[in-house]
Every structure is written in C-alpha cells, then in structure tokens.
Amino acid sequence: MTSAVTQRRRQSKYLAFLIPVGAVVAALLIGAIMLVTLGANPLEGFQALLKGAFGSKDALIATALKATPLLFVGVGITIAFRANVINIGGEGQMVAGGLLATLTALTLPDLSAWIMLPAVLIAGLVGGAMWGAVPGALKAYFGVNEILSTIMLNVVAVQLMNYLLRGPLIDPGELERGTRIPQTARLQEGADLPLLFGDGRFHIGPLVAVLAAIAAYILLWRTPLGYRLRAVGLNPDASKYAGIPVKRTIVLALTFSGAMAGLAGAVLVFGSESHRMVTDGSTAGFTGSAGFNGIVAALFGGLHPIWTIPASFLFGGLLVGGNAMQRAVQVPSALILALNGLVVVFVVATDRYRKRMLARDVRVDAPEPLASASNSPPTGGPEPPGEKDAS
Amino acid sequence: MLEMRAITKRFPGVLANDRVDFDLRAGEVHTLLGENGAGKSTLMKILYGLYQPDEGEILLNGSPVEIHSPTDAIDLNVGMIHQHFMMVESLTVAENVALGLPSNRGFRTDLDAVSERITELGTRYGLKIDPSATVWQLSVGQKQRVEIIKALFRDANLLILDEPTAVLTPQEVDQLFKTLRQMTEDGRGLIFISHKLHEVLALSDRITVLRQGRITGQVPVEGATRESLARMMVGREVKLAPDKPAVEPGRPRLRIESLTVLGDRGDEAVRSLNLEVRAGEILSIAGVSGNGQREMAETIGGLRQPTSGAIFIDDTDVAGKTPAEIRAAGLSYVPEGRMKNGCIGAFTVSENLLLVDHQKAPYVKWGLFDFGVIKEHSAQLVKQYAVKTPTLDTTARSLSGGNIQKLILAREISGTPKVLVASQPTRGVDIGAAEYIHKRLVEQRTEDTAILVISEDLDEVFALADRIAVIYEGQIMGMVDPATTSREEIGLMMAGVHPETTSDRP
Numbered sequence: 001m002t003s004a005v006t007q008r009r010r011q012s013k014y015l016a017f018l019i020p021v022g023a024v025v026a027a028l029l030i031g032a033i034m035l036v037t038l039g040a041n042p043l044e045g046f047q048a049l050l051k052g053a054f055g056s057k058d059a060l061i062a063t064a065l066k067a068t069p070l071l072f073v074g075v076g077i078t079i080a081f082r083a084n085v086i087n088i089g090g091e092g093q094m095v096a097g098g099l100l101a102t103l104t105a106l107t108l109p110d111l112s113a114w115i116m117l118p119a120v121l122i123a124g125l126v127g128g129a130m131w132g133a134v135p136g137a138l139k140a141y142f143g144v145n146e147i148l149s150t151i152m153l154n155v156v157a158v159q160l161m162n163y164l165l166r167g168p169l170i171d172p173g174e175l176e177r178g179t180r181i182p183q184t185a186r187l188q189e190g191a192d193l194p195l196l197f198g199d200g201r202f203h204i205g206p207l208v209a210v211l212a213a214i215a216a217y218i219l220l221w222r223t224p225l226g227y228r229l230r231a232v233g234l235n236p237d238a239s240k241y242a243g244i245p246v247k248r249t250i251v252l253a254l255t256f257s258g259a260m261a262g263l264a265g266a267v268l269v270f271g272s273e274s275h276r277m278v279t280d281g282s283t284a285g286f287t288g289s290a291g292f293n294g295i296v297a298a299l300f301g302g303l304h305p306i307w308t309i310p311a312s313f314l315f316g317g318l319l320v321g322g323n324a325m326q327r328a329v330q331v332p333s334a335l336i337l338a339l340n341g342l343v344v345v346f347v348v349a350t351d352r353y354r355k356r357m358l359a360r361d362v363r364v365d366a367p368e369p370l371a372s373a374s375n376s377p378p379t380g381g382p383e384p385p386g387e388k389d390a391s
Numbered sequence: 392m393l394e395m396r397a398i399t400k401r402f403p404g405v406l407a408n409d410r411v412d413f414d415l416r417a418g419e420v421h422t423l424l425g426e427n428g429a430g431k432s433t434l435m436k437i438l439y440g441l442y443q444p445d446e447g448e449i450l451l452n453g454s455p456v457e458i459h460s461p462t463d464a465i466d467l468n469v470g471m472i473h474q475h476f477m478m479v480e481s482l483t484v485a486e487n488v489a490l491g492l493p494s495n496r497g498f499r500t501d502l503d504a505v506s507e508r509i510t511e512l513g514t515r516y517g518l519k520i521d522p523s524a525t526v527w528q529l530s531v532g533q534k535q536r537v538e539i540i541k542a543l544f545r546d547a548n549l550l551i552l553d554e555p556t557a558v559l560t561p562q563e564v565d566q567l568f569k570t571l572r573q574m575t576e577d578g579r580g581l582i583f584i585s586h587k588l589h590e591v592l593a594l595s596d597r598i599t600v601l602r603q604g605r606i607t608g609q610v611p612v613e614g615a616t617r618e619s620l621a622r623m624m625v626g627r628e629v630k631l632a633p634d635k636p637a638v639e640p641g642r643p644r645l646r647i648e649s650l651t652v653l654g655d656r657g658d659e660a661v662r663s664l665n666l667e668v669r670a671g672e673i674l675s676i677a678g679v680s681g682n683g684q685r686e687m688a689e690t691i692g693g694l695r696q697p698t699s700g701a702i703f704i705d706d707t708d709v710a711g712k713t714p715a716e717i718r719a720a721g722l723s724y725v726p727e728g729r730m731k732n733g734c735i736g737a738f739t740v741s742e743n744l745l746l747v748d749h750q751k752a753p754y755v756k757w758g759l760f761d762f763g764v765i766k767e768h769s770a771q772l773v774k775q776y777a778v779k780t781p782t783l784d785t786t787a788r789s790l791s792g793g794n795i796q797k798l799i800l801a802r803e804i805s806g807t808p809k810v811l812v813a814s815q816p817t818r819g820v821d822i823g824a825a826e827y828i829h830k831r832l833v834e835q836r837t838e839d840t841a842i843l844v845i846s847e848d849l850d851e852v853f854a855l856a857d858r859i860a861v862i863y864e865g866q867i868m869g870m871v872d873p874a875t876t877s878r879e880e881i882g883l884m885m886a887g888v889h890p891e892t893t894s895d896r897p
Contacts, residue, residue: 222759224750231746234737241694241724241732242746243715 019354020300023346024314031339040329052324053317059324061199064206065271067316069094069264069287071209073294074301074308075216076132076260081303082220083253084233089135089150090261090291091284092157093128097262098269098286099161100127102277105187105270106169116190121208121266128262129255131157136254140247146254154291158279161286165279183278193271205267209312212260216305219256229253261291293319296344299351318343392417392580393438393549398447400433407433409604410447415549415580420571422583422591425601426624426821427792431584434601435551438582439471440464451549470547472538474554478526485509485522488541505544512543516570532563539570550574551582556590561679561849561882568594586624586822588617588631589850600624625823632854633829636837640857641670644721644841645691645810650700650710652686652865660686662865663700668810668841673832675856675873676845679885683865684845685727688814691843692724693717694732704810718747721809725799725816727845729792733799736788740780741769743787744802776801777827793824800828807838814845829854849878863887 032042053063073090080087087093104123108116131153138144165182174181193203220226231239232249240246268286269277279285297315301308322336393415400408408430415421423431436442438449440458448455451467458464464471478487485506495501506522513519518536526534535555542550552571556564571581571594585591591598598615600608600623608623621629645668654660661683668674678684689695691702693714702710709717718724726732734743745754745765753764769783778797780790787795796816803811813832817825832855835842846852852859853873861868861884868884 218759224755224758224760227742227745227749227760231735231738235731235735237728237732238735238746241692241714241726243713243718245713245715 019350020302020347023350024300024343027339027342027346030342031335034335034338035329035331038331038335040331045325045329045331048328049318049321049325051321052328053321059320061202062320063313063317065201065203065316066288066320067297067312068205068209068271069268069290070294070297070315071206071309071312072212072264072267073261073290074298074312075209075213075305076128076257077295077298078301078303078305078308079216079220079229079260080253080257081298082233083229083250084236085136085139085250085253085257086147087132087135087150087254087257088147088292088295089131089153089258090264090294091287091289092150092154092291093131093258093261094265094268094287094291095154095157095161096131096258096265097124097126097128098265098277099157099164100124100130100262101191101266102169102184102187102269105191106184108188110188111190113190113192113194116188117193117270120191120270121263124262124264124266124269125259126262128265129259131262132254132256132258133251136251136258139254140250150254158282161277161279165277169277171276181278182280183274184276186275187270187277189275191270192275193267201273203267203271205271208263208267210309212263213305213309216256216260220305225252261294264290264294288319293340293344296347300347302354315340315343392452394450395434395438396448396450398434398437398444398449400430400437400442400444406604408437408444411601411604411606413599413606415582417548417578417580418575419596420575420581420583420594422585422595422598423601424584424586424588424591424598424620424624426586426823427819428603428821429601429624430604431601432553433604435471435553435582435584438464439469439551465545465547468546468548469551470542470545470549471551472535472542472553472555474557476534476538478534478537480525480527482526483522484520484524484526484529484537484540487526487537488522488544492545508544509540512540516543516573517566518570532559532566535559535563535567536570543574547579549580549582551584553584554586555583556585556587562886564590587848588620591620592617602626621822625821629822629826631826631850633826633833635833638671638836640672641839643667644670644705644839645843646701646703647687647691648701648703650687650690650702651698652683652690652695653698654683654686659698660865661690661697664862664866666843666860666867668843670839670841671836672857673836673842673844673855675852675859676843676862677849677852677859677881677885678847678862680847682862682885684847684862685814686865687862688724688727688812688843688845691717691722691810691812692726694726723803723806723808723811725796725803725811725813727814727818729795729799730788734787734795737786739784739786740773740778740790740798741765741783743798744769744772747802748806772801772805773798776831791821791824793820793828796820796828797824800831804831804835808840810841810843811835812843812845815847816844817846817851818848825851849881852881861885 028046035042035045052059054060076090077087101120101124104120108119135146135149135153138149139146162182165184169184171183171185173185174183193205196202196204220230228244228249231244232246236246293315297312298308301311318340322339326336395411395413397410397412398408399410411434413434423434425431433442437444438458440460440463449458450456456467458467479490485502488509489500489502489505495504509520509522518540520533520536520540526537555567559567575581583594592612592615595612598610598612598620599606600620602624617631621631647664647666649663649665650661651659651663652661664687676684686695690697693712697710700710701708704720704722707720709720730736735746748754754761766783773780773783776797778801779794787798790798816832817828820828832842832844844855856873859871859873859876859881861881863885864887868889871880
C-alpha cells in the first residue's frame with residue numbers, strides 16, 4: 001500500500017467520522033433559527049444547553065443517567081442492525097424487561113442484594129429477550145416484517161403495563177388514598193441499584209451499560225456467534241450456503257437486541273429515585289422514549305457498540321441540556337423535542353454518506369481494477385476506476 | 392472508417408489506456424481482446440462518448456471528431472450494444488426502438504412506421520422479432536436482437552458489441568454471427584469485444600490484444616491460434632488445458648438417483664436425474680444454461696429442496712438435508728454466484744476463508760476466536776492458492792473475480808472433501824486464474840475426491856473432464872468420453888437430440 005493511499009484512506013476515515021458531527025451542527029443551526037424566531041438569543045440558549053448537560057458534576061451525573069437507557073438500547077440496536085434486522089421495538093422491550101423485573105422483585109421474598117440484584121437484572125434481560133424473540137421468530141419463520149411487528153408489540157407492551165400497574169400490581173397505598181396513580185409500591189431494598197461516589201442518584205447502571213457495550217463488541221467481533229450475526233446481516237445467501245442456520249440467527253439477533261432493551265427497563269425501575277415502576281399511561285411515561293432515541297444513538301455511533309458509548313452520552317446531554325435551555329431562555333418545551341427530532345433526521349439522513357465514505361476507501365486501495373463479478377452488490381459509490389467487462 | 396490515435400486515459404491509480412492506436416475499416420470485424428481490466432471497455436466507452444480521453448484523437452471517415460456523449464456518438468452513426476440490455480421492460484419492442492427518436496407525427500407516436508421498419512430490418516439481417524411483443528416476455532437472445540435493431544434503426548455504420556455472446560446459447564451465437572456477417576457485407580464496421588478465443592477466431596478479420604492498457608498485439612485472423620492469442624493476453628505461455636496425470640477412478644462417491652427438483656417458476660427443472668461420480672474422476676456436466684444444472688447443484692448443496700429422489704455421498708443420503716449436514720457428510724461446493732453465495736463481499740479475505748469452519752477448533756478457543764491461528768491459517772491458504780490480495784484484512788469484494796474464485800476454491804478444497812461440486816468455476820475469470828483453478832481441480836483427483844464440474848463453456852468441459860454428461864431439460868441425454876467425442880456430437884445432445892450410439896456409456 002502506498003503512503004498516498006494510506007493517507008487518503010485516513011482522510012476518508014476522518015471525513016466519515018465528521019459527517020455525523022456535521023449533521024448535529026447543522027441541526028443545531030436550524031435550532032438556532034428556531035430560537036431566533038421565538039425571540040430568544042440562540043447563543044445564550046446553547047450556552048445554557050452545554051452548561052446544563054456537561055457544565056458541572058451534577059450536570060454530568062444527570063447526563064450519564066439519562067444516557068444509560070440510550071446506551072443499553074443502542075447496544076441492542078447495533079446487534080440487531082448488524083444482522084440486518086431492524087428493531088423498532090426498544091420501547092416495548094424496555095417495558096417487558098421492566099415488568100418482568102418488577103414482578104420478580106414483588107414475588108420473591110426479601111433477600112440480600114447479592115441475590116436480588118442479579119435476579120432482577122436477569123429478569124429484565126429475559127423479559128426484553130422474550131419481547132424480541134417473538135418478532136424474531138415471526139420474521140424468520142413466517143416472513144413477517146420485523147419493523148411492523150416490533151412497533152405493534154410496543155403497543156401491546158404499553159397496554160399490558162397499564163393494565164398491570166392500574167390493576168394487579170398497583171401500590172395498595174394508592175388504593176387506600178384513592179389517588180390511584182398507576183405505580184407499584186416501593187420495591188424491596190435488596191433490589192436497589194447500589195449508589196456510587198456518595199451521590200444520592202448515581203447508581204451502577206451507567207457502568208453496567210458500558211460493560212454491556214464491551215460485551216456486545218466482544219460478541220460481534222470475537223465469537224463465532226457474532227460472526228454468524230454479521231454474516232447473516234451482510235449476505236444471508238452466502239451464510240445459508242456455508243451452513244449457517246440463518247433463521248435461528250435472525251431470531252437470536254432480535255432476542256439479544258430485546259435483552260439489552262429489557263435490561264434498560266430493569267435499570268430504569270431499580271435505579272429510579274422512587275424505586276418503583278411508574279407509568280403515565282403512555283410508553284414514554286416509563287421509558288422516556290429511550291427505546292427510540294437509543295436507535296439514533298446507535299446510528300450516531302456508527303452501529304459500533306463502543307462508539308455508541310460516547311454517542312449515547314452526547315444524546316443524553318442533549319436531553320438534559322435541553323431542559324436547562326428551556327429554563328434559561330424561556331422557550332416552549334416542544335422546541336427541545338423539535339431540536340432532538342432535527343438531530344435524528346440529520347443523523348439518519350446523512351448516514352448513507354458516512355457509509356459511502358467508509359466504503360470508498362476500501363475501493364481506493366483495490367489491488368487491481370475492480371472485481372468483475374457481475375452480481376456484486378450495489379455500493380452507491382461513483383463508477384470505480386478500471387473496467388467492468390465482466391462476462 | 393475509424394481511427395483512434397494514441398488514446399490515453401487515466402483513472403486514479405490506474406492507467407486504463409496507454410497511447411492506444413485502434414482503427415476499423417468498413418466491412419470488417421475488428422476484435423478487441425483482453426482480460427478483465429485490460430482497458431477494452433474504457434477504450435470503447437471513449438469512442439461512445441461515455442468517457443473523455445486525456446490524450447489522443449479520434450478520426451471518423453478521415454475527419455477529427457469530438458464525442459462528448461452517446462448522443463454525439465449516435466449522431467456520428469456509432470452504435471453500441473451493451474452487455475447489459477438498456478430497455479424498458481414493460482414497453483413493447485417497437486416502443487423501445489422508438490424511444491428517444493423524433494416522430495414524423497410531431498407529439499404523437501408513429502409506431503406503425505417503426506414496426507414496419509423493424510420487420511424490414513429483421514428480414515434483412517435475420518433478426519426475427521415481433522414488434523408488438525412486450526420486452527419482458529422476450530428471451531435473452533431476443534432482447535439482444537432488439538438492441539441490435541435499435542442500433543441499426545439509428546443508422547449505425549459502426550457498431551460496438553461488448554461481449555455479446557456471454558448470455559447466448561451456442562445456437563444463438565451461430566445465429567448472431569450470421570447476422571453480423573450480413574452487416575459487414577453491407578459495408579458496416581464492427582468492433583467485437585470478447586475473451587472467448589474460439590469465437591474471436593471464428594468471427595474476426597483482425598484482432599487487437601490489450602494488456603494493462605497497452606496494445607500487445609495487432610494481428611490478422613489468418614495465422615492466429617488460441618495459444619498465440621492467450622500468450623498476448625497474459626504475457627506468458629498459457630496452458631489452455633491442464634496436464635492430466637492418469638488417475639484410476641475408484642468407487643462411486645456421489646450417486647444421484649431419480650432426482651426431481653422444482654425450478655423457481657414451479658416447473659420441473661430436474662427430472663428423475665441419475666448420475667454417478669467416482670472417486671478420483673472429474674465428471675463434467677455440459678449443457679446450455681437453464682437446463683437444470685443450477686437447480687441440480689443447489690440441491691446437492693442443500694440450498695434447494697428436491698421433490699423426490701436420493702443423493703448419496705458415500706453411503707449417506709443427503710437429499711433434503713441442511714447445507715451444514717451435507718457439508719458434514721463430506722461435500723464441498725463452489726457455487727455459481729461467487730458474490731451471491733460464494734463469499735461475503737464486505738467480509739475480509741481472512742473472514743471469508745473462515746465462512747464454513749468459523750466455529751471449529753483450532754480457530755475458536757474458550758468460545759473466542761484465536762486470531763493468531765486464524766491469521767496463520769489464512770496466510771497459508773492465500774499463499775498456497777496464489778490469491779492476490781494486499782492484506783488478509785482486505786475486503787473480498789475489492790479483489791478481482793479470479794482472485795475471489797481462488798479464495799472460494801481455497802476454502803472449499805482445503806478440507807479434502809469427499810465430493811466437490813464446482814459450478815461454472817471459471818466464468819468471468821481471467822485466463823491466468825482459470826489456468827490455475829483448472830490445475831487445482833485436476834490435482835484434487837489424486838486425493839480421491841469425486842469432482843462434479845458444471846460448465847457452459849465447452850472448452851472448459853473438454854479441458855477438465857474424464858467423462859462428460861450432457862444435460863438437457865433436466866435429464867442426462869448421454870454420457871460421452873472426451874477422448875472419442877466431438878463438439879458436434881455434444882452440441883447435438885445439448886440441443887436435445889438423442890445420441891445414435893450408446894457405446895460410449897460406461
């Protein structure tokens with residue numbers, strides 16, 4: 001490889017990294033225009049946003065906690081998307097994980113944290129995994145589009161949660177007082193996530209999420225199972241030909257993906273300051289839309305579990321800082337949602353350019369004028385140099 | 392009628408055409424011959440206005456011209472028949488021909504006049520076609536006729552044909568060549584691009600050979616041989632048929648018994664087919680594409696379910712089993728579509744070599760990949776099978792077709808299989824790589840492997856086979872000995888004519 005090619009390759013890698021960053025900047029610029037039209041000073045607003053997200057120890061802790069469910073879901077998304085399975089069911093899987101973990105804590109007698117903590121986290125994993133496995137099996141064995149089935153299962157999960165939290169699982173105290181807030185009683189202390197740094201809120205959730213990201217990285221690139229997930233995602237025909245059980249692998253992809261989201265649900269319940277499962281009747285009331293925002297964090301992280309860590313932190317910061325901005329420049333809270341939406345749109349819309357950048361460098365250092373295979377997949381790139389006289 | 396002088400075209404990192412001189416006289420077929428990537432298509436795209444040359448000039452009928460787009464080329468009566476057809480599938484033949492042309496009736500189409508002219512051209516050049524037929528209903532050969540008519544309709548005097556025979560049956564090729572000769576008799580000039588040597592010798596008046604962007608030979612067809620042309624293409628002596636040490640075939644290792652398989656359209660693509668391949672022999676299946684070869688190979692490999700019949704590898708019936716089970720029984724399979732099935736384009740060379748064995752020791756230790764062992768293993772295979780790749784971490788799709796094929800072969804042969812099925816092992820592969828692949832297949836006979844080679848290329852069938860089975864409409868028409876048969880005999884059987892004698896049957 002010549003040094004010029006190496007250099008070009010490196011440049012193209014930088015560019016690929018800069019594209020999502022540029023997308024965020026572009027979204028913020030449009031946000032600035034929106035702030036101006038609302039009569040607010042955008043500089044002041046964004047300053048408040050930054051300060052609110054990253055400006056103090058408190059801000060950083062709030063951001064890390066906000067980022068935690070995004071990271072769990074995002075890690076699950078990388079696993080699913082690598083297997084070319086589109087999981088839009090993070091919301092429902094979080095709810096399922098949260099519910100099963102809550103049921104576990106309510107069912108088991110008071111036990112020490114050494115038993116309870118793993119028990120509820122595993123229950124969360126299992127709940128989410130089940131909620132992922134169902135659309136996985138529907139896709140693999142019955143050809144049901146997973147985008148539709150995962151979205152539909154979000155609806156099922158939220159209704160199930162509403163029923164349980166308003167009915168069988170409702171805090172008896174709510175019934176006595178007649179307030180009937182849909183929430184459980186305070187769950188047993190053995191299941192509380194341990195706190196760190198002597199802070200009243202900062203629990204081990206963020207650390208578990210980072211560990212999950214590392215585990216997913218190892219799974220995808222260091223184990224035969226991860227190899228199969230990626231192989232099936234890139235070329236199911238070749239995978240089948242080589243003897244890889246394609247259908248089972250698709251089910252597994254959604255199962256793992258759901259398990260990660262389920263873990264997010266369990267962490268939300270047992271890391272919450274009230275130590276109970278609460279809803280306001282919508283999914284977002286419990287999840288804070290992390291099941292959707294996690295997808296964006298994963299895309300922003302290039303569908304790489306490790307890069308999803310900083311990506312989630314950034315989006316967590318945007319969510320936390322958005323509230324600070326709202327208070328500082330007195331803009332409606334809807335603006336923060338719009339700003340988040342803009343970031344999502346820009347990141348997703350520019351993702352193909354990022355991919356193209358990464359694909360291009362591979363072609364630059366092709367040893368010979370390009371492969372002649374007539375059925376090579378479309379790359380979206382420009383006409384490669386050399387010939388295409390395949391037979 | 393055409394002169395291209397000192398044409399030079401550079402792409403980043405590649406000199407695609409290096410001071411190439413090329414000329415064409417009226418009434419002749421001038422062939423451009425060369426391996427993939429030699430610069431043939433680049434030169435023709437320059438002539439057709441798709442690329443601009445960096446240096447050099449083009450003269451048409453003595454006067455210099457600048458061709459900036461295909462529209463310019465068409466105005467200069469230059470036509471091009473692309474390898475991939477450029478038609479609107481849902482329109483009729485006449486509509487496709489008329490597409491983009493001004494009508495005599497202003498805004499209204501004048502399809503009747505177009506149809507009349509299509510029929511007229513068709514009769515004259517033996518391009519029979521129904522102008523009112525919808526394009527998607529046509530066979531590949533018929534679609535090509537429409538493409539030629541399109542060019543003739545636009546009064547192309549100079550016609551570029553980019554590998555026009557790649558998709559045709561032998562009969563269609565004969566028909567095409569008749570048409571082309573008729574066109575040269577009318578004073579048109581043809582530029583023929585191909586790498587099928589016997590076709591080049593059959594059709595051309597002159598042959599220009601390109602290698603790595605340079606002309607390595609410009610010869611009249613008289614005196615040229617396949618060997619001399621191959622030498623100019625590759626730059627060294629090439630063995631078009633590998634040396635075959637005698638190997639005494641052993642017991643049958645692959646037995647197919649009354650196998651019936653449905654094709655994609657639900658018809659019976661393979662009909663009660665019987666076949667036996669013995670240890671240490673290469674059995675070649677010859678046949679026109681679409682006679683059940685692909686379905687048969689896919690069924691052996693477990694990619695397609697048979698409706699009835701049995702496939703024995705040694706004594707295990709693998710019919711209808713999963714690909715993993717069939718591989719465990721001893722099958723290796725080089726599939727027809729190397730990018731579709733044979734490899735994962737976005738995976739690295741190293742990862743692709745692991746496609747089948749990725750969960751086995753020694754590549755996996757304690758549930759994790761042992762990259763040290765994997766790297767060593769792939770480096771060894773890459774070296775042993777002469778796969779040209781800059782690194783082991785290069786993605787497969789950035790390799791040339793020949794090197795991808797060598798990569799797949801390396802993976803499939805390295806496990807010393809009991810049975811090896813190779814579908815179109817050298818299709819679209821350059822001569823050097825094809826030579827190497829043939830050598831490895833022949834060598835594999837000494838390992839007691841039963842080898843089934845499926846090929847549409849009769850040259851390849853003759854070069855490799857110990858026995859030749861001819862397939863027609865899903866059945867074996869006959870079994871012949873390559874030493875005593877002839878192309879004509881096989882050609883007849885490929886067309887469905889039963890052999891008169893069955894004395895060659897083993």
